[in-house]
Amino acid sequence: MGKFVNSINDFFEFCTQNEVIFVDFRFTDLIGTWHHITYNIHSINEQTFDTGIPFDGSSLKGWQPIEKSDMILKPDIQSAFLDPFTADPTIIVICDVYDIYKGQMYEKCPRSIAKKTMQYLKDCGIADIAYFGAENEFFIFDSVKIVDTAHCSKYEVDTEEGEWNDDKEFIDSYNTGHRPRKKGGYFPVQPIDSLVDIRAEMVQTLEKVGLKTFVHHHEVAQAQAEIGVKYDTLVEAADNVQIYKYVIKMVAHLNGKTATFMPKPLYGDNGSGMHVHMSLWKNGVNLFYDKQGYANLSQTAIHYIGGILKNARSLAAFTNPSSNSYKRIVPGFEAPCILTYSCQNRSASCRIPYGIDKNSARIEIRFPDNTANPYLAFASLLMAGLNGIENKIIPVGPMDENLFDLTLDEIRKKGIEQLPHTLRGSLEALIRNNTYLKPIMSDLFINDYQHLKFETQVWPVEARPTAYEFKTCYSC
Numbered sequence: 001m002g003k004f005v006n007s008i009n010d011f012f013e014f015c016t017q018n019e020v021i022f023v024d025f026r027f028t029d030l031i032g033t034w035h036h037i038t039y040n041i042h043s044i045n046e047q048t049f050d051t052g053i054p055f056d057g058s059s060l061k062g063w064q065p066i067e068k069s070d071m072i073l074k075p076d077i078q079s080a081f082l083d084p085f086t087a088d089p090t091i092i093v094i095c096d097v098y099d100i101y102k103g104q105m106y107e108k109c110p111r112s113i114a115k116k117t118m119q120y121l122k123d124c125g126i127a128d129i130a131y132f133g134a135e136n137e138f139f140i141f142d143s144v145k146i147v148d149t150a151h152c153s154k155y156e157v158d159t160e161e162g163e164w165n166d167d168k169e170f171i172d173s174y175n176t177g178h179r180p181r182k183k184g185g186y187f188p189v190q191p192i193d194s195l196v197d198i199r200a201e202m203v204q205t206l207e208k209v210g211l212k213t214f215v216h217h218h219e220v221a222q223a224q225a226e227i228g229v230k231y232d233t234l235v236e237a238a239d240n241v242q243i244y245k246y247v248i249k250m251v252a253h254l255n256g257k258t259a260t261f262m263p264k265p266l267y268g269d270n271g272s273g274m275h276v277h278m279s280l281w282k283n284g285v286n287l288f289y290d291k292q293g294y295a296n297l298s299q300t301a302i303h304y305i306g307g308i309l310k311n312a313r314s315l316a317a318f319t320n321p322s323s324n325s326y327k328r329i330v331p332g333f334e335a336p337c338i339l340t341y342s343c344q345n346r347s348a349s350c351r352i353p354y355g356i357d358k359n360s361a362r363i364e365i366r367f368p369d370n371t372a373n374p375y376l377a378f379a380s381l382l383m384a385g386l387n388g389i390e391n392k393i394i395p396v397g398p399m400d401e402n403l404f405d406l407t408l409d410e411i412r413k414k415g416i417e418q419l420p421h422t423l424r425g426s427l428e429a430l431i432r433n434n435t436y437l438k439p440i441m442s443d444l445f446i447n448d449y450q451h452l453k454f455e456t457q458v459w460p461v462e463a464r465p466t467a468y469e470f471k472t473c474y475s476c
Helices: 008-017 046-051 110-124 196-208 234-254 299-310 312-319 374-390 408-413 423-432 443-463 467-473
Strands: 022-028 034-040 053-056 070-075 090-099 129-141 143-148 153-158 213-218 224-229 258-260 274-282 341-343 350-352 363-365
Touching: 008 046, 008 090, 022 070, 022 110, 034 053, 034 234, 046 070, 090 110, 110 234, 110 374, 129 153, 129 234, 129 374, 143 258, 196 213, 196 224, 196 234, 224 234, 234 258, 234 374, 274 299, 274 374, 299 312, 299 350, 299 363, 299 374, 312 374, 312 423, 312 443, 423 443
Parallel strands: 022 090, 341 350
Antiparallel strands: 022 034, 053 070, 070 090, 129 224, 129 258, 129 274, 143 153, 213 224, 274 363, 350 363
């Protein structure tokens, strides 16, 4: 993210120049939701940034008990940018959370965990910089309806691009018949691609708040889109994901539409992922490059891949942390669950992009999705990769064939692991395998995180009947 201010003096000068009236302090909870509290500019001063902003930590799921609810937000001044959506000039500042009871950064603050991860990287001496680039896919719908009661459970999303609207009579328009249809969105021109202008507006807004974009296009599914944002260091890249999601949702909202990063909103069509590109650097040298290696990858990169794939089943608790995540990672939808690596092959969980050199050498992990808290997802991916380097773990592969064509028996014969098929499976894997995360995540954090996911995702979903169950079981 481009920085608009570098110091407290810069901050107040920037506010004066832009006639700022409000300061919006933002932070991220365990799940990944962005929260905010807004102060009048006249009520803050330089000391505010030192002492911090008080708030109630007991009102957030999985955080503090009510008898120890007072917490402090510590603003990161260099994260400041103008909110492009408020009626009154408002500046946003991203914050870390401070624990007044232990006198340290809060052990359940995702952004603080990400910072701790970067410090661990430097302390272990392997690298001094980790770059992350996220590909955040999303859907833009015209409407969404949700019902969840004791006797009725249903949803309905709609988009003019949906093939189900082929015979619809539009009240204020007409039926053009130009639609991408199922798996047909990659990527015909207008009028089949009806999202060109709204994506362009999103791009311009992202640039305005400091994110560097390089491409936008329609994705494979109906009403699905993607905007490419330049990579950054771990914490900043996670900040960028939060900003990106905010901008996408707000631009859609102000255009009378609704954007969602839900992994699998359409049955039978492609889902939305958050492919994550990664590389490690030391003293200005890309540690993932070796001209003699497979696809120009170094042995360090291969070991890094090995660590991620070996720990992927528990990693998924952070990279794919919703019940809906596992409806996306099934064969046939470019969402691989088969834990191997390959050059250019999108059916493998880890893909090495084509034509990498000493500046661009990187790996792409393809199974994460946007329900992930980006700070926790990136931090856990890095720790798994470092675990692979430290223990010289060799991954299964490379596999350069279409893995989606393999049967389960063939996958087993090749000795390839798969991701869990449910969130319960990934959380149980996390409980069994979390040693590689211990340098950055406390036992309290891991315990409370998995409990929160069971309580808010696993048990509620497992307890609810679905329409398909009525279809297959009602006449038993």
